[in-house]
Amino acid sequence: MSEPVASAEPPAPAGAPVILGDVPGSFPRSVLAERHPALIRKVRDAFPYGPEQRRALDALLKNSAEGVIEPLGERARDREQWEAWGGREYFGRPWFDVPFLWSESYFYRQLLDAVGYFDPGPWQGIDPFRPFKLAELDTPEADEELTALDELAGRPMAEQEEALLLGSLWGNRADLGFRLAAAADETAADSQLVANEGEMLRSLFTGGTLCVVADNSGRELVPDLLLIDHLLRGRRVERAVLHVKPYPYYVSDATTADVIDALRRLTAAPGAAGASGHRLWSAMTDGRLTVRAHPFSCAPLPYADMPDDLRRDFAEADVTLMKGDLNYRRLVGDRRYPATTPFAGTTAYFPGPVAALRTLKSDVVVGLDPRTETALVAAEDQRWRTGGTHALIQVRR
Numbered sequence: 248m249s250e251p252v253a254s255a256e257p258p259a260p261a262g263a264p265v266i267l268g269d270v271p272g273s274f275p276r277s278v279l280a281e282r283h284p285a286l287i288r289k290v291r292d293a294f295p296y297g298p299e300q301r302r303a304l305d306a307l308l309k310n311s312a313e314g315v316i317e318p319l320g321e322r323a324r325d326r327e328q329w330e331a332w333g334g335r336e337y338f339g340r341p342w343f344d345v346p347f348l349w350s351e352s353y354f355y356r357q358l359l360d361a362v363g364y365f366d367p368g369p370w371q372g373i374d375p376f377r378p379f380k381l382a383e384l385d386t387p388e389a390d391e392e393l394t395a396l397d398e399l400a401g402r403p404m405a406e407q408e409e410a411l412l413l414g415s416l417w418g419n420r421a422d423l424g425f426r427l428a429a430a431a432d433e434t435a436a437d438s439q440l441v442a443n444e445g446e447m448l449r450s451l452f453t454g455g456t457l458c459v460v461a462d463n464s465g466r467e468l469v470p471d472l473l474l475i476d477h478l479l480r481g482r483r484v485e486r487a488v489l490h491v492k493p494y495p496y497y498v499s500d501a502t503t504a505d506v507i508d509a510l511r512r513l514t515a516a517p518g519a520a521g522a523s524g525h526r527l528w529s530a531m532t533d534g535r536l537t538v539r540a541h542p543f544s545c546a547p548l549p550y551a552d553m554p555d556d557l558r559r560d561f562a563e564a565d566v567t568l569m570k571g572d573l574n575y576r577r578l579v580g581d582r583r584y585p586a587t588t589p590f591a592g593t594t595a596y597f598p599g600p601v602a603a604l605r606t607l608k609s610d611v612v613v614g615l616d617p618r619t620e621t622a623l624v625a626a627e628d629q630r631w632r633t634g635g636t637h638a639l640i641q642v643r644r
């Protein structure tokens with residue numbers, strides 16, 4: 248267990264308001280009111296759960312729409328942890344009235360409870376999202392992406408690195424929760440970077456330790472692993488630490504089991520992808536690639552509240568790569584910042600150089616050039632914030 252934090256309220260470097268789920272027509276509200284019920288139904292249909300689990304899923308469906316947030320059961324081993332993470336303040340309140348980051352995160356914890364994920368018994372440890380995660384790895388698109396590596400292998404190392412960095416960045420669109428929203432368009436032509444500090448990021452690969460805080464499994468984790476392999480192989484970093492979630496979370500977030508599935512997928516592939524998979528496998532066995540699953544990875548709080556042991560881990564890295572939208576929200580704080588708020592200011596607390604690789608899938612954004620924001624708003628009003636068609640690479644040295 249990580250150390251309890253004193254307060255669940257994120258610090259307010261810029262005094263920007265915390266995002267709640269209570270604004271009609273807002274993105275957070277649509278996640279709570281539409282995506283979550285759709286997800287419960289999807290999980291319910293994906294397994295032959297027994298009557299007790301079905302009843303619990305139905306109860307969660309009703310509770311999350313019209314009830315108040317309830318504490319975990321007496322036997323839950325992380326009951327106190329969730330109380331310390333903000334439960335004492337939020338239990339008894341409607342789901343929509345508390346910080347969006349908190350309600351969304353707690354929803355996933357409650358979903359696992361409903362299917363008996365933590366209870367001793369036959370369903371213990373059965374990942375309710377696994378069928379969707381596995382299906383991801385077994386698509387013609389995944390095959391194509393791996394085959395493309397054969398061609399890339401003939402290019403200069405710097406070019407390979409840039410391509411793999413972008414592969415890891417855009418892999419973040421492969422988010423199963425996001426795809427529950429009908430608007431997600433895989434082939435959007437206007438995909439673009441709203442901030443690109445990729446050069447600066449690459450200058451931080453200087454032969455030391457790289458931390459990657461993973462986001463989604465499947466078609467995001469595979470390119471993350473390929474990037475790690477490239478950096479290890481070229482001695483751009485000496486070792487890599489991959490942070491994953493200790494239990495299933497936000498549908499497709501990577502756990503250790505998902506890392507193993509991704510590695511198996513790679514080692515079974517022909518050509519450059521297979522070779523990369525075998526190198527990664529041995530990097531894990533000799534300790535150059537380590538996987539960590541810290542409890543705080545599933546905390547409903549910003550990283551500014553991280554416990555000391557995790558802080559030490561990040562402090563030892565030459566650079567930490569934060570992958571994805573949720574990690575971005577936790578890195579800068581889930582707040583309504585002006586988009587031009589400096590990234591360096593919102594991440595000043597972080598104990599070492601840190602970079603965000605993220606496609607934009609929620610309201611939060613900082614570090615934009617004023618002209619970029621003006622052009623985005625002129626073209627799309629505020630849709631660019633949540634549509635997943637734009638991305639960013641931001642760095643604080």
Ligand SMILES: O=P(O)(O)OC[C@@]1(O)O[C@H](CO)[C@@H](O)[C@@H]1O
Nearest residue numbers: 422424425571572573574608609
């Ligand atoms: O961290 P990821 O996978 O990039 O994105 C996760 C995410 O987009 O999914 C939620 C909506 O379902 C958002 O609130 C959240 O930020």
